[in-house]
Amino acid sequence: MSPFRCLESPIACLPRANIDTDQIIPARFLTTTTREGLGRHAFHDWRYDAEGRPDPDFVLNRPEAAQARILVTGPNFGCGSSREHAPWALLDAGIRAVISAGIADIFRANALKNGLLPIVLPEAVVDTLLAQPRLRLKIDVAKGRVYWPEGESLPFVLDAFSRTCLLEGVDELGYLLSQHEAIAAYERRHEDAAHVV
Amino acid sequence: MSTPRTLFDKLWDAHLVRPESAEAPALLYIDLHLLHEVTSPQAFAELAARGLPVRRPDRHKATLDHSTPTLPPGPEGRRAWATREAEAQVEALRSNCAAHGIELFDWDSGRRGIVHVVGPELGLTQPGMTLVCGDSHTATHGAFGTLAFGIGSSEVAHVLATQCLLQRRPKTLAVTVEGRLPPGCGAKDLILHLIGRIGVDGGTGHVIEYRGPAIEALSMEERMTVCNMSIEAGARAGLIGVDDTTIDWLRGRERVPQGAAFEAAAARWRQWRSDEGACFDREVRIDAGELRPTLSWGTHPGQVLPVDGHLPPAAPETVRALSYMGFEGGQALAGTPVDVVFVGSCTNGRLSDLREAAAVLRGRRVHPRVRMLVVPGSEAVKRAAEAEGIDRIVREAGAEWREAGCSMCIAMNGDVVAPGQLAVSTSNRNFEGRQGKGARTLLASPASAAAAAVAGCVADPRPFLGLGAAPSVPAPAFAHEVDA
Numbered sequence A: 001m002s003p004f005r006c007l008e009s010p011i012a013c014l015p016r017a018n019i020d021t022d023q024i025i026p027a028r029f030l031t032t033t034t035r036e037g038l039g040r041h042a043f044h045d046w047r048y049d050a051e052g053r054p055d056p057d058f059v060l061n062r063p064e065a066a067q068a069r070i071l072v073t074g075p076n077f078g079c080g081s082s083r084e085h086a087p088w089a090l091l092d093a094g095i096r097a098v099i100s101a102g103i104a105d106i107f108r109a110n111a112l113k114n115g116l117l118p119i120v121l122p123e124a125v126v127d128t129l130l131a132q133p134r135l136r137l138k139i140d141v142a143k144g145r146v147y148w149p150e151g152e153s154l155p156f157v158l159d160a161f162s163r164t165c166l167l168e169g170v171d172e173l174g175y176l177l178s179q180h181e182a183i184a185a186y187e188r189r190h191e192d193a194a195h196v197v
Numbered sequence B: 001m002s003t004p005r006t007l008f009d010k011l012w013d014a015h016l017v018r019p020e021s022a023e024a025p026a027l028l029y030i031d032l033h034l035l036h037e038v039t040s041p042q043a044f045a046e047l048a049a050r051g052l053p054v055r056r057p058d059r060h061k062a063t064l065d066h067s068t069p070t071l072p073p074g075p076e077g078r079r080a081w082a083t084r085e086a087e088a089q090v091e092a093l094r095s096n097c098a099a100h101g102i103e104l105f106d107w108d109s110g111r112r113g114i115v116h117v118v119g120p121e122l123g124l125t126q127p128g129m130t131l132v133c134g135d136s137h138t139a140t141h142g143a144f145g146t147l148a149f150g151i152g153s154s155e156v157a158h159v160l161a162t163q164c165l166l167q168r169r170p171k172t173l174a175v176t177v178e179g180r181l182p183p184g185c186g187a188k189d190l191i192l193h194l195i196g197r198i199g200v201d202g203g204t205g206h207v208i209e210y211r212g213p214a215i216e217a218l219s220m221e222e223r224m225t226v227c228n229m230s231i232e233a234g235a236r237a238g239l240i241g242v243d244d245t246t247i248d249w250l251r252g253r254e255r256v257p258q259g260a261a262f263e264a265a266a267a268r269w270r271q272w273r274s275d276e277g278a279c280f281d282r283e284v285r286i287d288a289g290e291l292r293p294t295l296s297w298g299t300h301p302g303q304v305l306p307v308d309g310h311l312p313p314a315a316p317e318t319v320r321a322l323s324y325m326g327f328e329g330g331q332a333l334a335g336t337p338v339d340v341v342f343v344g345s346c347t348n349g350r351l352s353d354l355r356e357a358a359a360v361l362r363g364r365r366v367h368p369r370v371r372m373l374v375v376p377g378s379e380a381v382k383r384a385a386e387a388e389g390i391d392r393i394v395r396e397a398g399a400e401w402r403e404a405g406c407s408m409c410i411a412m413n414g415d416v417v418a419p420g421q422l423a424v425s426t427s428n429r430n431f432e433g434r435q436g437k438g439a440r441t442l443l444a445s446p447a448s449a450a451a452a453a454v455a456g457c458v459a460d461p462r463p464f465l466g467l468g469a470a471p472s473v474p475a476p477a478f479a480h481e482v483d484a
Ligand code: SF4
Pocket: B065, B066, B114, B115, B116, B135, B137, B345, B346, B347, B405, B406, B409, B410, B427, B428
């Protein structure tokens, strides 16, 4: 994972509530055994028509969205399945941050593990963003703030551990492996607590 | 006296390798991890890239379900793979399990099936455990007083390598269901109704504990149906405390201790309940007595209606769903013509579900307009259903009887609803395109699904179950030729 400190980018707006993981990446594209190459299927059924041609009206197909690294969407983004293919597809499509008034739990966890930053802002703020599709925003991970072009800013919640992982580009597996002693001690204490055969 | 604790508190505390701190989330020990072909290949690749072994192969069990065809193999043993990729994915799990010494419930092992059906039926899912799977419906296992939740593929790698996960303590939500379910209403109606009440994000950040008289009266299979759809309300997990129903269901299962050892385990398992007076962060109460057979009408599982209800009017929050579904605001749900009926999935693919559908189908014919698929949740469910003749009832009604798997629930295995078709399905998600691109889904109980199959349209299942007035089935002119 590469470090993620600051990001400045135009936003792409998808003003819909409850965007589920089946929209982000439909199940028929989950037969892959790798993480790569899913970007072309992101929002597939909204992005392409029945013949597979890009729908010019869909926000991510518009020329101004080509540079967008920040996706702004309606509440409860990422609900549905636990497929990590959803953040993989978004990242592969160039998105590094998602701003919403609510982000589903598993999607949020999956996103952070891959360096995709989930940002929850108040609904009224997100609604104003959704009305300004050409806006540029700046995100500062260390400060935990989103900056508007005029210099105004708002904080967002990001726990210390996730922040460190993003800033340093480290992943959780390395940390977990470093806890080997504590895990072994737990196993010795609980050897027969749970019965698995 | 110590402070009363919720079931969740007990499960969480018992599995803490390290509590949460200002710097890091809690380190939670995972007793059992279940794997399937779709979300695991990238995790095994991660282990391979780092040269890591699986820490405890005995605590991982794998099955094949999502991308497996449900048609029986052809004459040369060839299976009807949807794509070559799907076949490669299944082969990848088989070879990963072999390489790491993980037990796989393989083709024709007699144990294969949907991951959330096989865990409980083998007795692998036991009270007091932490259990995870790279699948959001892992909440199903919470019916056993098990802390069970879905994880992503990175976390699958974490559990394989360390048997632990980094987790933040969720909040608790008590859903107390008073009263009794009326005749003709089941667990599926209850959970759909609840999601309609609290919303598709009503449980976000929470673990739900279902309790109260109506929950205690449910069978284990019904409890699994309820817990299964916790994620559809956004919850991390669903839980139900252990009681006699739990213990009786587990006794004699293949992977639980047997004889005296079982009774000793059962005595320990009984502690996995919330204490009297335990505090939850939130509480919701519903009265089961109010329920009617319930179906979804829109494009998320919170958009639900009683079968005799009318769709909401067109409004900013409904217009998109109405237009995708091709419905008018205010129209009646009952009587809507149906093209496909699917009975199966980890929500309603267990023996009691198939019995419920068969009770409606017995002696009747599926409407000529309708294609109906009945797909057992596991090879064991299929065997048990065939032993009681359910397969015959299904076939004689003109429906297809398939091999175990996820099938049309996720439509990545060749079982697909065609664009524009309307399906009544016993699965758990009605998202746009969930059952195939452009497919439209109404979620329902097995009885409602079977009633729709016979009537050719959305119909109240109660008359088909001998409750209330006789069912209105289409005139004989439309019916198939009935087998002699
Ligand atoms: S039956 Fe459906 S919801 Fe259940 S595990 Fe399979 S795909 Fe997921």
